[in-house]
Amino acid sequence: MNTEVFAARHIGITENDMPRMLQTIGVDSLEQLISETIPDDIKLKLPLELPAGISEHEFLGHLQELAQKNKIFKTYIGLGYHETLTPSVIKRNILENPGWYTAYTPYQAEIAQGRLEALLNFQTMVTDLTGMEIANASLLDESTAAAEAMTMLFDVRSRQQKKDDAVKFFVSEEVLPQTLDLLKTRAIPLGIELVVGNHQTFDFSTAYYGALLQYPGKHGQVHDYAEFAQKAKEQEIKVAVAADILSLVLLTPPGEWGVDVVVGTTQRFGIPLGYGGPHAAFFATKEEYKRSLPGRIIGVTKDTDGNRALRMALQTREQHIKRDKATSNICTAQVLLAVMAGMYAVYHGPNGLKFIANKVHNATRLLAKGLESIGLEQMNTAYFDTIKVRFNNTNKLREICESREINLNYIDGETVSISLNEATSDEDIKLLLSCFIVAQGDKKDISFTSGIKEVIPASLQRKSAFLEHEVFNAYHSETELMRYIKKLERKDLALNHSMISLGSCTMKLNAASEMLPLSWPHWGNIHPFVPLEQAQGYQEVLKTLEEQLNVITGFSATSLQPNSGAQGEYAGLMVIRAYHESRGEGHRNICLIPASAHGTNPASAVMAGMKVVVTKTDDQGNIDMADLEEKVHQHADNLAALMVTYPSTHGVFESSIKQITKLIHDNGGQVYMDGANMNAQVGLTNPATIRADVCHLNLHKTFAIPHGGGGPGVGPICVAEQLKPFLPSNPVVKTGGSEAITAISAAPWGSALVCLISYGYIKMLGAEGLTNATKAAILNANYIKDRLKGKFDVLYTGERGRAAHEMIVDCRPFKANGIEVTDIAKRLMDYGFHAPTVSFPVAGTLMIEPTESESLAELDKFCDAMLSIRAEIDEATADEPNNVLKNAPHTLGMLTSDTWDFPYSREKAAYPLAYVAENKFWPSIRRTDEAFGDRNLICTCAPIEEYMEA
Template identity: 80%
Template sequence: MNTDVFALRHIGITEKDLQPMFEIVGVDHMEQLIYETIPNDIRLKKPLDLPEGISEHEFLTHIQQLAEKNKVFKSYIGLGYHESLIPSVIKRNILENPGWYTAYTPYQAEIAQGRLEALLNFQTMVSDLTGMELANASLLDESTAAAEAMTMLFDVRSRQQKKDGTIKFFVSEEVLPQTLSLLETRSTPLGIELVIGNHEEFGFSSDFYGALLQYPGKHGQVNDYAEFVENAKSNDIKVAVAADILSLVMLTPPGEWGVDVVVGTTQRFGIPLGYGGPHAGFFATKEDYKRSIPGRIIGVTKDTDGNRALRMALQTREQHIKRDKATSNICTAQVLLAVMAGMYAVYHGPEGLKYIAEKVHNHTRLLSKSLTALGLEQSNTAFFDTIKVQVKDAGGLKKVAESKGINFNYIDDNSVSISLNESFSENDLKLLVSCFVESQQIQKDISTVFHVEEIIPKTLQRQSSFLDHEVFNSYHSETELMRYIKKLERKDLALNHSMISLGSCTMKLNAASEMLPLSWANWGNIHPFVPLNQAEGYQLVLKELESQLTTITGFAATSLQPNSGAQGEYAGLMTIRAYHESRKEGHRNICIIPASAHGTNPASAVMAGMKVVVTKTDEKGNIDVTDLTDKVIQHSENLAALMVTYPSTHGVFESSIVEVTKLIHEHGGQVYMDGANMNAQVGLTNPATIGADVCHLNLHKTFAIPHGGGGPGVGPICVAEQLKPFLPSNPVVNTGGEKGITAISGAPWGSALACLISYGYIKMLGAEGLTESTKMAILNANYIKDRLKGKYDVLYTGERGRAAHEMIVDCRPFKAHGIEVTDIAKRLMDYGFHAPTVSFPVAGTIMIEPTESESLAELDRFCKAMLAIREEIDEASSEDSNNVLKNAPHTLEMLTTDNWSFPYSRQKAAFPLPFVGENKFWPSIRRTDEAFGDRNLICTCTPIEAYAEA
C-alpha cells in the first residue's frame, strides 16, 4: 500500500473488494462495467491531460508556499467587506469540525435539529438587528440578496401596477458598485428599467414600483431615509435597504422606518474575508411577503408527541414545485457561514456587539478628528465606520500606504474612503495617520488627545433593544459556547457518522487536507478588491483551477464567479443570451427543458428572460427524441437553448445525447448541460464530447467542497470557444471575457476561499485518481442496485441494464402495505442512515447515490438496512398503521418511557440489526408536523419573557 497515493484515502473500495463486487454486479472487470454503462461514441479516447496526483504532505507544502505569495495588508477598502475576528471557539468547533461542515441540507428535520436551531438563531439575529418581522436562513452574498429583493418586489407589485406595466426600479447612487452591476444583470432579462440617481432628488412618479437604498452609503455617509420611505409608501413604491449589519447595533434599524426588505451580508460577524467568499447574505422582510421570500426559512412546529420541533418551512423547495412559475432559482444557502455568524452573536451577545460596534465607531471618529486636525477635509457629515477624505495626491498616498502594508479605497485622484473594522487598534491609527502625514507632506503635530464629539444624529441612533432572547444571553464563556455547539452537533447526522446516499447531491469525502488551508490567515484575510499583486497566491490557484476544470469538461474557458449551482445555471444561460445578441439574434428566447430536469432549470431560464418549453420523457425515462424534434422544428426560428442533465436526472447515460445536441445546433440553438451529475463523467467522457456548449459544475458535489449543512456551494461555468468572450465581469476588478456580461455575484471570483478545496482535490487525485473515482462511483451504484435486486425495483436503467452513479428506487408498490416513501426515509434514521433523496425527480421514489468514497463495509451496512426495511414492509398492513415504519424514527425518550404501547419490541424499534448498536444515532425528535408549522409560522427564537411565563 503506497501511503503517498491520495486516491487510496479518498476512494473507499480497496483492490481486494473488487472481485466480490464484480461477482454481484455480473462483470469480469471494471472496463466491462464502464462499457456497459457509458455509450461508446462519447467515451474519451485519451486520458485527462492533467498531471499525476501528489501526496497530501506535498499538497500541504505546496499550498503553504502559495499562501506565502499572498500579501496580507491591513485593508480599509470597505465596499461591503471588512476584516473580522473569528472567535477561536467557533473556528475550531464549527469551521474545522466535520460534524458541521459535512452535514447536508436539513430536509430530514428529525436528524438536523442542531443545524436548524443554529439557523433559527441566525434568523432571529437578522430580524432583531434589521427591525423586520421575518428573515430567511441566508442567501449567497449582499449583492445577490439585493437582486432578489428587486425581483421579489417586482413579483408582488399591486394589481394596478401590473396592469399599468410599472417596471422602473430606483437605485441610489450610494449603492455598492458590485451590487449595481448585479442589478443590471438581473433586471435586463425581466424588462425592469433601472434608474440610478440621488435619493434626495427622486421624483416618486407612478411608473416606479420599488427602490434600493444603501445604509450607510458606499463611502460611509449615513443618510436619514425616513422621509424618503414615507413618500415612497404614499406613492405605492416598495423600498429595499442594503444595510451594514454591525452598524445596525448603533443605527436606527430600517424596519423602524417601515421599509419592505432589508438585505446585506453577515461577513463581519466572524467570517473570513477569503478574497470574496463564501459569506452568508441576509434577507429580511415583512410577514406579508412570507410566501414570496426567496430561499429557505426555518420555522417552529411540533412533532408527533407535541414536542417543539424545527423544520424548513413554506417554500423550501419552491423551484421543484413551481418550476418555471418560481420567483427565484435560489437552491443553495450559505448555511455553514450563517451558523458561524449566528454563533458570533450568541457568543458576544447584545452587550458584546455593542462594545464591538462602539469600538469601531469610536476609532473612526478619532481617525476623522486626527485627519481634520492635519488640515484634511473629511466630507461625511454622519458616519459609522467609514470616512471620505479629500487629498491632494491619491497616487502618492497609495504609494506610501502600500509601503506600510495598508490598503484604502481610492475613489478618484483627490478622494479616498477608509473603512475601519473590529481588528483596528490604537497602533493601527498611528500608522494610518502617518500615511497621510508622509504622502501629503504635512508638518503639523497632532499628538494631543482630542475630545471627539458625537457624529450620529439623535434621530438615527438606535433606541430599540435587540437579541433579548435567552440564547444570546447565556453562552459568553468559551466553556459554555463549546458545550452549546456540541449539544447542537449531537442532534445532527453528518458524513462523519455514516454514508449519506443522497442522489444528485454527491456527498463524498471532504478530505481534511483539502479543508485545512481554509483556516490559514494568508488565505482568509485577503479583501476581494486588493491589487492583484497582493493576491498572487490566489491568482495562481484560481487560474490553475480554471484550467483544470476547462480540461476536465473539454471546453475553452471557465468562470469561477457563480457561487451556487443554480447561479451557475443562470450564468450559463446569460452567456448564451449574450452570444445570440452579439449575432443579431436576440429574438431567440425559447429554452427547451426535458420534464425530468432539475427544478432550478426552468426557474433559471425564466430569470434569463427565456420561455420554457417542456419535452416528454419516454417509458424508459429518457428524452423522447420524437417529441423533442417536433418542438425544435416548431420553435426553430426562436430557439435559444436546450437545458439537459447528463447523465440524466434518472441516473442513465442516454445513448441519444449526441443526436439530441446535434439537432439543437442545426436549428441555431446552444446546449446547456447541467453538471449536477458530473461525478459520473470525469475522465470517461465530458460535456464537450457530448456536444454541449456550456455547463455549470457543482464544486460542492463532484469536486469535494463540503455541503456545510446546505452551503457553501460553488457553481462555476465552463464554456466552448464561441461563448468565452461573454464570461461574467466585475465592476471593481477586471475579470471575465472581453465582452463579459455584468456581474453574477458580488466578488470577482465568487467564493474564492472555498475554491482551494477543489484545487486540492484535483491536485492530489491527478488524472488517474479522478478517473478512478468516477469508475468507483459507477461500480458502487451498480453494486447497491444488484444487492437490492428482487426486493426493490430500480425505475430506470441504461440499455444494458446499468445505472450511472445513482439510481431511482420505486417505492410506490409498497402503498399496498400502507407504506409511503416517507416512512422508509424516516425508518432509515433508526438504522443510523440519512435518507436518500426522496420523491425527486419522481414522486414516491428514493434516489440513491453512494459516491466513490464509501467502503464496501459501509455499502453492505446500508444494503442490510434497506433489506431489513423491506422485510418490515412485508410485515406491515394497510389496515393497521401502528407499525415500526409508520412510527419511525424512534427517539431515546420513546425507548426509555415506562409506557411502551407498540406491538413490536424496543429492540426492534431502536436496534434492528447488530451493527446499529455499535454506533447508535438517536434522532432528537419524532416526525415533524409540517402543516401545523406553516399554519402557525414562527421563525424566530422565543423571547425570555415567554420562557419566564412558561
C-alpha cells in the same frame, strides 16, 4: 499500500473488494462494467491531460508556498468587506469540525435539529437587528440578496393591477458598485428599468415600483431615509435597504422606517474575508411577503408527541415545486457561514456587539479627528465606520500606504475612503495618520485625544433593544459556548457518522488536507478588491483551477464567479443569451427543458428572460426524441437553448445524446448541460464530447467542497470557444471575456476561499485518480442496485441494464401495505442512515447515490438496512398503521419511557440490526408536523407557549 497515494485515502473500495462486487453485479471486470454503462461514441479516447497526483504532505507544502505569495496588508477598502475576528471557539468547533461542515441540507428535519436551531438563531439575529418581521436562513452574498429584493418586489408589484405598468426601479448612487452591476444583470431579462440617482432628488413618480438604498452609503455617509421611506409608501413604491449589520447595533434599524426589505452580509460577524467568500447574506422582510421570500426559511412546529421541533417552512415556495412559475432560482443558503455568524452573536450577545460596534465607531471618530487636526477635510457629516477624505494627491498617498502595507479605497485623484473594523488598533490609526502626514510633505503634530464630537444624529441613533432572547445571553464563556455547539452538533447526522446516499447531491469525502488551508490567515484575510499583485497565491490557484476544469470538461474557458449551482445555471443561460444577441439573434428566447430536469432549470431560464417549453420523457426515462424533434422544429426560428442533465436525472447515460445536441445546433440553439451529475463523467467522457456548449459544475458535489449543512456551494461555468467572450465581469476588478456580461455575484471570483478545496482534490488525485474515482462511483451504484435486486425495483437503467452513479428505487408498490416513501426515509434514521433523495425526480421514489468515497463495509450496511426495511414492509398492513415504519424514527425518549404501546419490541425499534448498537444515532425528535408549522409560522426564537397556544 502506498501511503502517499491520495486516491487510496479518498476512494473507499480496495482491490480486495473488487471480486465480490463484480460478481454481485455480474461482470468480469470493472472495465466491462464501464463499457456497458457509457455509450461507446462518447468515451474519451485519451487520458485527462492533467499531472499525476501528489501526496497530502506535498499538497500542504505546496499550498503553504502559494500562501506566502498572498500579501496581508492592513486593508480599509470596505465596500461591503471587512477584516473580522473569528472567535477561536467558533473556528475550532464549527469551521474546522466535520460534524458541522459535512452535514447536508436539513430536508430530514428529525436528524438536523442542531443546525436548524443555529439557523433559527441566525434568523432571530437578523430580524432583531434590522427591525423586520421575518428573515430567511441566508443567501449567497449582499449583491445577490439585493437583486432578489428587486425581483421579489417586482413580483409583488405585478399582483397589483394598477401598478402593472410600473417597471422602473430606483437605485441610489450610494449603492455598492458590485451590487449595481449585479442589478443590471438581473433587471434586463425581466424588463425592469434601472434608474440610478440621488435619493434626495428622487421624484417618486408612479412609474416606479421600488427603490434600493444603501445604509450607510458606499463611502460611509449615513443618510436619514425616514422621509424617503414615508414618501415612497404614499406612492406605493416598495423600498429595499442594503444595510451594514454591525452598524445596526448603533443606528436606527430600517424596519423602524417602515421599509419593505432589508438585505446585507453577515461577513463581519466572524467570517474570514476569503478573497470574496463564502459569506452568508441576509434577507429580511415583512411577514406579508412570506410566500414570496426567496431561499430557505426555518420555522418552529411540533413533532408527533407535541414537542417543539424545527424544520424548513413553506417549502411550496421552492423551485422544485413551482418550476417556471418560481420568482427565484435560489434553492440553497450559506448555512455553515450563517451558523458561524449566528454563533458570533450568541457568543458576544447584545452587550458584546455594542462593545464591538462602539470600538469600531470610536476608532473611526478618532481617525477623523486626527486627519482634521492636520488640516484635511473629512467629507461625511454622519458616519459609522467609514470616512471620506479629500486629499489632492491620492497617487502619492497610495504609494506611501502600499509601502507600509496599507490598502485604502481610492475613489478618484482627490478623494479616498477609509473603512475601519474590529481588528483596528490605536497603533493602526497612528500608522494611517503618519501616511497622510508624509504624503502631505510636512511634519505636523497630531492632536486628537480630546474634543471628539458625536457624529450620529440623535434621530439616527438606535433606541430599540435587540437580542433579548436567552440564547444570546447565556453562552458568553468559551466553556458554555463550546458545550452549546456540541449539544447542537449531537442532534445532526453528518458524513462523520455514516454514508449520506443522496442522489444528485454527491456527498463524498471532504478530505482534511483539502480543508485545513481554509483556516490559514494568508488565505482567509484577503479582501476581494486588493490589487492583483497582493493576491498572487490566489491568482495562481484560481487560474490553475480554471485550467483543470477546462481539461476535465473539454471546454475552452471557465468562470469561477457563480457561487451556487443555481447561479451557475443562470450564468450559463445569460452567456448564451449574450451570444445570440451578438449575432443579431436576440429574438431567440425558447428554452427546451426535459420534464425530469431539476426545478432550478426552468426557474433559471425564466430569470434569464427565456420562455420554457417542456419536453417529454419516454418510458425508460430518456428524452422522448419524437417530442423533442417536434418542439425543436416548431420553435426553430426562436430556439435559444436546450437544458439537459447528463447523465440524466434518472441516472442513465442516454445513448442518443449526440443526436440530441446535433438537433439543437442544426436549428440555431445552444446546449446547456447541467453538471449536477458530473461525478459520473470525469475522466471517462465530458460535456465537450457530447457536444454541449456550456455547463455548470457543482464544486460542492463532484469536486469535494463540503455541503456545510446546506451551503457553501460553488457553481462555475465552463464554455466552448464561441461563448468565451461573454464570461461575466466585475466592476471593481476586471474578470471575464472581451464582451463580458455584467456581474453574476458580488466578488470577482465568487467564493474563492473554498475553491482551494477543489484545487486540492484535483491536484492530489491527478488524472488517474480522478478517473478511478468516477469508475468507483459507477461501481458502487451498480453494486447497491444489484444487491437490492428482487426486493426493490430500479425504475430506469441504461440499455444494458446498468446505472450510472445513481439510481431511482420505486417505493410506490408498497402503498398496498400502507407504506409511503417517507416512512422508509424516516425508518432509515433508526438504522443510522440519512435517507436518499426522496420523491425526486419521481414522486414516491428514493434516488440513491453512494459516491466513490464509501467502503464496501458501509455499502453493505446500507444494503442490509434497506433489505431489513423491506422485510418490515412485508410485515405491515394497510389497515394497521401502528407499525415500526409508520412510527419511525424512534427517539431515546420513546425507548426509555415507562409505557410502550407498540406491537413490536423496543429492541426492534432501536436496534434492528446488530451493527446499529455499535454506533447508535438517536434522532432528537419524532416526525415533524409540517402543516402545523406552516399554518402557525414562527421563524425566530420564541417561547414554546407562543406556538403551542396557536
